[in-house]
Amino acid sequence: MLIEVTVNGRRRTAENVWAGESLLYVLRERLGLRGSKDACEQGECGSCSVYLDGDLVCACLVSAGQADGAEVVTVEGLADGESLHPIQQAYVSEGAVQCGFCTPGLILATHCLLEANSDPSDDEIREALAGNLCRCTGYEKIVSAVRLAAMETAVG
């Protein structure tokens, strides 16, 4: 089937899509957007987190057919040109990135948290990021980055 998806504000089309393939596959393999990572393919790791019509979801668990006509925001949609989004900058500043594979999903999950709660407690941060696995650093620096991002966002 032919599907049409608005990704990061741009209307994109993909042809010869099998309805049962995942939105993640469409983003990475058909639209060339490799920011969303392909790891577990079962919703366990959160590395493919994107916004689908405003909800944070695992792109691997959305079928291409379901995504037809949807609005998607990926990690590529957060930065303003060359300047990083404050959340991305906070992850860099706090050293919360090691191999980087989990980072795009964590950035989106952080964005979703801070949109709803501009001053989250550590428990709220951990609950909001519970669906995003990091296998390098552990989570201390990631939680620090979320705290910093919350502060920066509140100041900015």
Added chain:
Amino acid sequence: MAAVEKPGVDYLRPRTWQDAVALKTENPAAVPINGGTDLMVDLNFARSRPPTLLDLSHLDELRRWEKSNGTVELGAGVTYTDVLEHLGSDLPALALASRTVGSPQIRNRGTIAGNLATASPAGDAHPPLLATGATVRVESMRGIRDVPIGRFFTGPKRNVLEPDELIRSVLVPSARGPQQFSKVGTRNAMVIAVVSFALAFDVPSRHVGTGIGSAAPTPIEAADAAAYLDRELAREGYWEDHRELSAGVVDGFADRVAAASRPIDDVRGPAGYRVHALRVMARRTLRWAWSALATDGIHAH
């Protein structure tokens, strides 16, 4: 076909619920997809290749709940996030269970009805639905039928749905007393229950409802335990003074809950551990719920 926006042999997107029901009759092998949190895993790992996907996720009419006559009717598109954000006071046990499902990403997509359709013995929504005496409303071109939750599950990942039927909604009685849910897993998020338990007091009828997950081929009630507790609470006058429950009553209940289970050894835990954990959870949830009732006063609900 008029109901389908983009025709294809493998993907159907009905515009209305009535179209969805008609399409399911015309395509009984079509597999409904809503949140996709179970089905897409099977597709990603090529464990199944359904000939047709019937996409219910764009039916706004399913993403609604209605409260009337002491019952909340949850449309089949209602997600765990919807329940935990909006229905915590009406459906406390289901909201507690919803909060333990997966992660925010999973809760935003996964639906209560999808949990029922998958019918895993470990489904988190099932114990609360059993404890509260929910009803599954099922529809086909032949009509609507209401299935009591206790008769919905027929085996591991099996339920009473006929090939032409879809789950339309789930009717859950609004809480009339304290409810609790407890789940054992290796962490607080992203876990399939090793074992789970829900308990719901219905104060006006002086009845307790129970639901056990992940400790039998299907989710089950602990009917003997509930009958025992109803009897003991009445006989010993607990409803009159809401005093603390005796160890004897609590243990008697917990032993009967454990005895109702029929667990197996599997990758998530051995059977013996499940029985032990279930006994502990039954004790704790009973004490939590009873003390909430004593604190709030018997007429608070």
